[in-house]
Amino acid sequence: MRFGYTTLTEQAGPRELVAHAVGAERAGFDFSVMSDHFSPWLDSQGHSPYAWSVLGAVAQATERVELMTYVTCPTMRYHPAVVAQQAATVQLLSEGRFLLGLGAGENLNEHVVGRGWPPANVRHEMLTEAIQIISDLFDGGYTNFTGAHYRVDSAKLWDLPELRTPVGVAVSGEQSVRRFAPLADAMIAVEPRRELCARWDEVRSAADVGNSRKIGQLPVCWDRDEEAAVARAHDQFRWFAGGWKVNAELPGPASFAAATQFVKPEDVAAAIPCGADVQRIVDAVTPFAEAGYTDLALVQIGGEHQDVFLDVAERELLPALRKALPH
Numbered sequence: 613m614r615f616g617y618t619t620l621t622e623q624a625g626p627r628e629l630v631a632h633a634v635g636a637e638r639a640g641f642d643f644s645v646m647s648d649h650f651s652p653w654l655d656s657q658g659h660s661p662y663a664w665s666v667l668g669a670v671a672q673a674t675e676r677v678e679l680m681t682y683v684t685c686p687t688m689r690y691h692p693a694v695v696a697q698q699a700a701t702v703q704l705l706s707e708g709r710f711l712l713g714l715g716a717g718e719n720l721n722e723h724v725v726g727r728g729w730p731p732a733n734v735r736h737e738m739l740t741e742a743i744q745i746i747s748d749l750f751d752g753g754y755t756n757f758t759g760a761h762y763r764v765d766s767a768k769l770w771d772l773p774e775l776r777t778p779v780g781v782a783v784s785g786e787q788s789v790r791r792f793a794p795l796a797d798a799m800i801a802v803e804p805r806r807e808l809c810a811r812w813d814e815v816r817s818a819a820d821v822g823n824s825r826k827i828g829q830l831p832v833c834w835d836r837d838e839e840a841a842v843a844r845a846h847d848q849f850r851w852f853a854g855g856w857k858v859n860a861e862l863p864g865p866a867s868f869a870a871a872t873q874f875v876k877p878e879d880v881a882a883a884i885p886c887g888a889d890v891q892r893i894v895d896a897v898t899p900f901a902e903a904g905y906t907d908l909a910l911v912q913i914g915g916e917h918q919d920v921f922l923d924v925a926e927r928e929l930l931p932a933l934r935k936a937l938p939h
Contacts, residue, residue, distance in 0.1 A: 613901050613937045615930060616643040616909035617922075618682065618829065619670070622652035623848065624915035626661040626669070632918045633670040637677040639926035644670070645682035645713065645829070645909045650689065650721040653851040655865045659915065664698050671705035679710045682829060682909060683782045683800060685717030687735065688727050692742035693767050696749040699777045700769050708775040713800050713827075714743065715782035718860045720868075729861070736791055737761060743779065743795050750776055780827060784856050786811065794819035799826040802856070809904030828900045831884050831911040834921045834929075838887035844914050845884050846877040853879060884913070890924075890932050901937045 617636035619629045633644050648663040663681065670679060679702065686695040699712040716735040723729050730738070741759040748755040749769050757764035780798035783789045789808065793799070793815035801808055809826050816824060831849055835841035851859065851868040853875045862868055885892040893910075900908050912921040 613897075613905065613933075614642040614907045614939060615933055616645055616678075616680075616827075616907060617641040617925075618909045618911040619644055619646045619666070620911055620915075621647045621649055621660055621663050621666065622657040623913070624659055624918070626666045628915065628918075629661070629666050630669045630673050632922070633677070633679075634673050635919065635922040636925075637674045639922045640930050641677060641925070643678035643680060643711075643907065643909070644674070645680040645827075646670075648681050648684040648721075650724050652865060653720070653859075653868050654848060655869065656847050657915075664702070667702050667710075668705055671702055671709070674706075674709075677709070679706050680780070680827075681711075681713040682827075683713040683715035683780075685722055685739075686714055686742040686746065687717060687738040687761075688722040689717075689725055692745040692762060693749060693755075693764055695742070696746040697769055699746070700750070700772055703773040703775065703777045704771060708773060711778045711780055711798065712746075713780045713782065713798075714739065714746075715800070716788070716860070719863045720859075720865075723863050729863075732860070733787075736788060739781075740791060740795070743781070743792075746779065747795075780825070783808070783812070790815055794821055796824065798824050800828075801826070802829050804828065804899035804903045804905070806903040813904070825907055826905045827907040827909065828905045829909045829911060830896060830900065831913055832893050832896070833884055833886040833913040834888065834893075834924060835886070835914075835917065836888050841886035841888075841913075842877050842881045844917070845886050846875070846880045849884060849913050850875040850880050853883065888924075890928050893929060894932055894936050897933060897937065 686692040703710040719729040738761045754768045778797035780800045781792040781796040782800040799812045833841040833845040850872040885896045
């Protein structure tokens, strides 16, 4: 299994995020993923810079680590043709180290452009068209497209990387797996469900498109003071308890605060490894490996707590993870 680090735009400013990504490369992480949000989940997180500007800076400040969006919604806030241009540019800046992670999005980030928030089946239709447009633009030449949701008129990417940008797609169940497994180079998900990975492989096999990476994500809250870790995880990450069917629908931080007002610190601690026990994190990662994931990105909760986490990751955590779950 390969291990990644999450530069979480919701919890740090742009300059700090670049420094964190550089630190993650130095610590020995294999890849670095970045969220792409317009708003934080909760007011206490306090940040949300423009991910693509930060990615450009990270591409120049790092040398080895793979970069990835986790994830970009290419359907409302961004037109898919714009996302294709963004991705191609970052692929060039990073010299072939970028993977474009895509998803159907959340109301939290997409409602800001005033187009409303469609139901899940419509969002999946939109994402399917968006992936087709992006793929066509990655092919080079001029693209024209007329679909139910998008038009593209004589668009061309004038700066294309030699290495085609791979595309990952976020999925959560049968409908999204069936639709997107044949179209993607990687699966993206946040739950260690064996049946999800198995179904992804089954659909890809039936479509004769071969195996692919499966990239997961796990929040942790490292702190020598376990009580402080639990309190911080509850303050900044209790939104995670709602699950993606709920999280995709709520429109803003105030809604997430209201929806999670009865989530207790002990509820968060039961789902997120908190404290200074490396083995607890290894135990939380293991189900992802057993489910069939090939890659897992860790999220350290708390923007001002990254340096100590990266130091521990280099000295203790990554060696323990690689010993328990070799590549």
